[in-house]
Amino acid sequence: MIDYQPLYNALVDAKAEAWAEILPQQLERGFDPTKHGNLAEWQALVDSVPELPTAQRVLDADAVQIGCANDLVLTAKTQLESQLKALHPWRKGPYNLFGINIDTEWRSDWKWNRLKNHIAPLEHRLVLDVGCGNGYHCWRMLGAGAKTVVGIDPMMLNVMQFQLVRKLYGEAPVYVLPMGIEDMPYGLKAFDTVFSMGVLYHRRSPIDHLMELRDCLKPGGELVLETLVIDGGLGQVLLPEDRYARMRNVWFLPSCDTLIGWLKRCGFKNIRLVDVTVTSIEEQRTTEWMSFHSLKDFLDAENPQLTCEGLPAPKRAIVIANAA
Ligand SMILES: Nc1ncnc2c1ncn2[C@@H]1O[C@H](C[S@+](CC[C@H]([NH3+])C(=O)[O-])CC(=O)[O-])[C@@H](O)[C@H]1O
Numbered sequence: 001m002i003d004y005q006p007l008y009n010a011l012v013d014a015k016a017e018a019w020a021e022i023l024p025q026q027l028e029r030g031f032d033p034t035k036h037g038n039l040a041e042w043q044a045l046v047d048s049v050p051e052l053p054t055a056q057r058v059l060d061a062d063a064v065q066i067g068c069a070n071d072l073v074l075t076a077k078t079q080l081e082s083q084l085k086a087l088h089p090w091r092k093g094p095y096n097l098f099g100i101n102i103d104t105e106w107r108s109d110w111k112w113n114r115l116k117n118h119i120a121p122l123e124h125r126l127v128l129d130v131g132c133g134n135g136y137h138c139w140r141m142l143g144a145g146a147k148t149v150v151g152i153d154p155m156m157l158n159v160m161q162f163q164l165v166r167k168l169y170g171e172a173p174v175y176v177l178p179m180g181i182e183d184m185p186y187g188l189k190a191f192d193t194v195f196s197m198g199v200l201y202h203r204r205s206p207i208d209h210l211m212e213l214r215d216c217l218k219p220g221g222e223l224v225l226e227t228l229v230i231d232g233g234l235g236q237v238l239l240p241e242d243r244y245a246r247m248r249n250v251w252f253l254p255s256c257d258t259l260i261g262w263l264k265r266c267g268f269k270n271i272r273l274v275d276v277t278v279t280s281i282e283e284q285r286t287t288e289w290m291s292f293h294s295l296k297d298f299l300d301a302e303n304p305q306l307t308c309e310g311l312p313a314p315k316r317a318i319v320i321a322n323a324a
Contacts, residue, residue: 002166007175010148014126016190030159030178042087042160049083049167052076052098057169059143062094062109064136066168069099087161089290092133097168105290107283108136111197111226115318118274120222122146125192128216131199134161135176141195142174150191151176152184181212189323191216197226198316201244206252210266217323223268228253229276229317234261238311245298245307245314256317268321279314 004027011020033040054067069077081100084090093104123145129138132151135158141149153159153176162176181199194216196209203209213223230238232255244250254262256273263271281304284295295314300306305313 002163002175003171004175006173007148007150010126010173011190014190016188018185019188019190022185026179026183027177036156039156039160042157045083045086046160046163046167049080049164050076051170052080052168054098054168059139062113063096063101064093064139064143064165065096066165067098072098084164085289087157087164089292090134090161091290092136092158093289095136095165097165102289103287104136105284105287105294108133109140110283111316112137112140114275114277115224115226115320116140116144118272118318118320119224120193122193126150126190128152128191128194130181130194130196130213130216131202132158132176132195133198134158135165135174137195137197138162138174138176139165139169142172146173146193148173149175152179152181154178154180181209184212184216186215188216189218191221192218193222193224195224195226197224200225200227201250201253204251206254207262207266210262210268214266214268214323219323221323223263223319223321223323225259225263225319225321226316227259229256229259229315230312231255231315233257240309240311243309244311245295245309246293253312256319259317259319263319263321267324269324271319271321273317273319275318277316279316 008020054071056068058065090102091105092108093102095102122141125146127141127146127149129151132138132153135151138149138151156178159176159178194213196213200206200209230253234257236255237258238253240250260271281296286294298308299313300308307313
């Protein structure tokens with residue numbers, strides 16, 4: 001069971017009482033097993049994982065590492081592996097848990113490596129990671145010195161994967177909460193750094209998303225935004241007619257200049273484009289821990305520069321900016 005009292009205290013310290021007050025009800029609603037078909041089963045699974053003592057916790061290497069192979073006898077390792085596999089698919093990672101190498105669909109460490117030297121040092125910072133998946137980057141943020149990291153993600157499987165990893169890690173000021181950005185109270189202005197990575201294109205109203213992110217930040221706080229972009233100039237934006245790379249919920253893909261223009265209109269300052277990278281089939285792929293189709297299957301078989309719908313293949317930009 002995660003103790004949320006330290007999170008409550010951290011929010012009160014950051015003058016985010018508006019959130020602290022409604023947090024208990026949000027958690028109760030989010031973890032209500034009657035609202036989600038698999039939740040009771042996943043919760044029982046996490047509960048059944050024993051606390052495994054270890055001195056090994058590494059958060060500043062590519063794989064988030066907890067424990068080593070020698071900490072467990074073979075039977076315990078086999079059991080942990082099957083418990084982890086029961087939470088398939090593992091999309092974000094990699095993790096190395098007691099010698100079990102979770103080779104996830106995404107090499108999320110590559111994204112972290114692209115941005116880590118461009119962000120303000122995270123030491124002493126209260127950090128929000130919007131759309132954090134199973135919390136892989138939250139652990140990296142903690143490893144980079146953040147005081148408290150709060151991830152939010154509405155997908156319950158992600159939250160339960162996080163809970164399992166956190167149980168293995170033990171007490172730590174890192175939390176993943178089952179909620180979306182739309183559940184954040186308005187006008188918090190409490191976080192020192194807010195990450196939104198891989199979320200903007202899932203939002204029907206990208207400007208509202210940027211406003212919501214700005215609203216979570218203290219004045220002068222830093223936004224780290226990562227999203228799909230297209231080639232093109234100011235004003236250019238792609239709104240797929242239907243699916244994009246087989247995904248149903250993809251809305252606006254701006255050019256980098258358009259994205260920067262949106263950030264300016266939303267009152268961000270000091271806007272820097274720090275990286276643009278085409279997503280490769282080495283970075284996002286089918287693995288033993290995510291056995292469904294992946295990027296390779298969503299691209300045009302003859303021309304990998306196009307998706308199977310004939311749209312530009314995924315290219316992602318990282319933009320950093322400060323709230324005014
Ligand atoms: N309304 C919402 N509010 C918050 N999160 C949401 C919402 N809707 C969807 N999500 C969540 O946003 C995440 C997007 S993945 C990025 C993960 C990580 N950030 C990464 O950068 O690797 C996309 C990608 O694969 O790049 C998913 O976990 C959704 O559940």
